[in-house]
Amino acid sequence: MxxxxxxxxxxxxxxxxxxxxxxxxxxxxxxxxxxxxxxxxxxxxxxxxxxxxxxQLSNLGANVLFVVPGNNDTRRRGVAFPKTLVLEDAEAIAEQVPSVKRVAPQISTSAVVQAGSRSSSSSVNGVTPAFLPVRSFEVARGRFISEQDERAARSVVVIGPDLRDKLFPTGQAIGQNLRIKDQSFNVIGVMAPKGAVFGNNQDENAYIPLSTMVSRLTGRDATYGVSLSFISVEAKNEASTGPAKFQITNLLRQRHRILRDDDFAVRSQKDALTxxxxxxxxxxxxxxxxxxxxxxxxxxxxxxxxxxxxxxxxxxxxxxxxxxxxxxxxxxxxxxxxxxxxxxxxxxxxxxxxxxxxxxxxxxxxxxxxxxxxxxxxxxxxxxxxxxxxxxxxxxxxxxxxxxxxxxx
Structure with a gap:
């Protein structure tokens, strides 16, 4: 063998x-x-x-929660968000939720921003001074919106670096005027680069006082008052995000007089990451x-x-x-x-x-x-x-x- x-x-x-x-x-x-x-x-x-x-999500902040209008069903079907969040909700969260450090209500709208012969489509955001620390944004030049700007509803604006480059490519932006929906605003600051979050380039945004947004651009809803696009909430620390989410949910259910089928949603960075x-x-x-x-x-x-x-x-x-x-x-x-x-x-x-x-x-x-x-x-x-x-x-x-x-x- x-x-x-x-x-x-x-x-x-x-x-x-x-x-x-x-x-x-x-x-x-x-x-x-x-x-x-x-x-x-x-x-x-x-x-x-x-x-x-x-x-991109890590740029939102580890302790940040987002309260947005509409329930899961409306978001799944692509239905426009109902006007369920109002300024009083943000104030109640700041005053009554012990796990919360800061609250930043926000109204966002799309508009054409013009400076002389130049123009650019931008997301214009009505915010309060708390927006800067809550969202971990920084100002590269000039200053951000102050409490005085908010109380007096001043016509001031802070713009992103990309928007600055489009509107003022050869000159100094701070101190110049631009127009948003035919309303004149004075540029007081330029944001530091932040990049894109879910396809939205944060560096092309413009920021004005929330009170100015209501009085000059969006107005008040006859039924709901000041309707918000969403509310950014900073918990006291990362361990507080869970209790803060629970407390905010219960508070808004009481305020909106609902027991289930919430007309809002509270999302954390951890939820988004998941x-x-x-x-x-x-x-x-x-x-x-x-x-x-x-x-x-x-x-x-x-x-x-x-x-x-x-x-x-x-x-x-x-x-x-x-x-x-x-x-x-x-x-x-x-x-x-x-x-x-x-x-x-x-x-x-x-x-x-x-x-x-x-x-x-x-x-x-x-x-x-x-x-x-x-x-x-x-x-x-x-x-x-x-x-x-x-x-x-x-x-x-x-x-x-x-x-x-x-x-x-």
Whole structure:
């Protein structure tokens, strides 16, 4: 009985066969290369999107809660938010909720801001002086809205750096006048860069006193009074955000005379991070699944090419068996060929994917990244796919009858 062929010799024969058919081997590897590159790239981009969202949310402040009008049903259906939050709600939260440090009511509206012949569409926000510390914003030049500005309803405005560049590209902005809805405002400050939050560029915003917003731009609702877009609430510390959320909810339910089906929602940064993590995690899994389909297609390609190879090498297989090679030796050789093709394809595809992720991180605002565990999993998975899809052609080669095979010589 013939002795078993050493593994090193089996590997050597497999490599020699692949080298003898370089072009076919490269084309066979192509599906695995594309599949691995797709998985690495899509997972890296998905994680980058999650990191970007988390970075933007971290700018909101760890202790900040947002009270917004409308219930979950209206938000799901895209219905316009009802006017359920009023200025008195913000005042009650500040006075009656012990876990709260500061409250910043806000009214936001879109408007065209003009300065001379230049204009830009902007989000105009009516705020109080508490907005700056609650939202962790900073002023780069000039000053922010003061208590005196708020009490006197002065026509003053603080603008974001991008809005400043659009309206005053060559000159000093502070001290200049601009117009919002045909109302004149004096620029008293320029905000420090803040970046985008959920697609809204904070650096293009304009900020005016809340009292001025009500008296000159939006007016009072005849039924509700001063309706707010939302209320930013700063808890005393991070541990107080839970109690503050509970206390605010109960207080507003009492004020609005409701027991359930709240006409408002209280959201924390942690809630937003959980939602974002769930969404981006699901998207990342979906993208990885799409890349996984490419890997499966690559595995099927390997199986097809190896089946063709078995047909073309029938004489070789028959001659080896006639000279004493065992079926297990033939099986091992074809499995090794499939494994080498898939593993090399996985390594090349992983390198291409890592290069793409690095390019995305360098050339776009998306902080795309990939962990070493994902790299290891994808390379291992590609090798496993090679073994799995190589079983059928390897078994066919191993089961060939040497007498039948030699008849084709």
């Amino acid at each position: 013939a002795s078993k062929l050493p593994l090193t010799e089996t590997v050597g024969m497999a490599l020699n066969t692949l080298r003898a058919n370089r072009l076919r081997s490269l084309l066979t590897m192509l599906g695995i290369v594309i599949g691995n590159a797709s998985v690495i790239t899509l997972v890296g981009v998905g994680r980058g999107a999650q990191n970007l969202a988390e970075d 939602i974002v993590g769930t969404i981006t995690g699901g998207l990342t899994l979906m993208l990885a699944a799409i890349g996984g389909v490419s890997l499966l297609v690559g595995g099927i390609g390997i199986m097809n090419i190896m089946l063709v190879s078995v047909s073309e090498r029938t004489e070789e297989i028959g001659l080896r068996k006639a000279l004493g090679a065992r079926s297990s030796d033939v099986l091992s050789q074809f499995l090794v060929e499939s494994l080498v093709l898939a593993t090399l394809g996985g390594i090349v595809g992983t390198a291409a994917g890592l290069g793409t992720v690095a390019a995305v991180a360098a050339l776009t605002p998306l902080p795309a990244t990939i962990g070493g565990g994902v790299v290891l999993i994808t390379v291992t998975l590609s090798g496993s796919i090679g073994l799995f899809f190589g079983v059928v052609p390897a078994r066919r080669a191993a089961q060939l009858d040497p007498i039948v095979a030699l008849r084709s010589l």
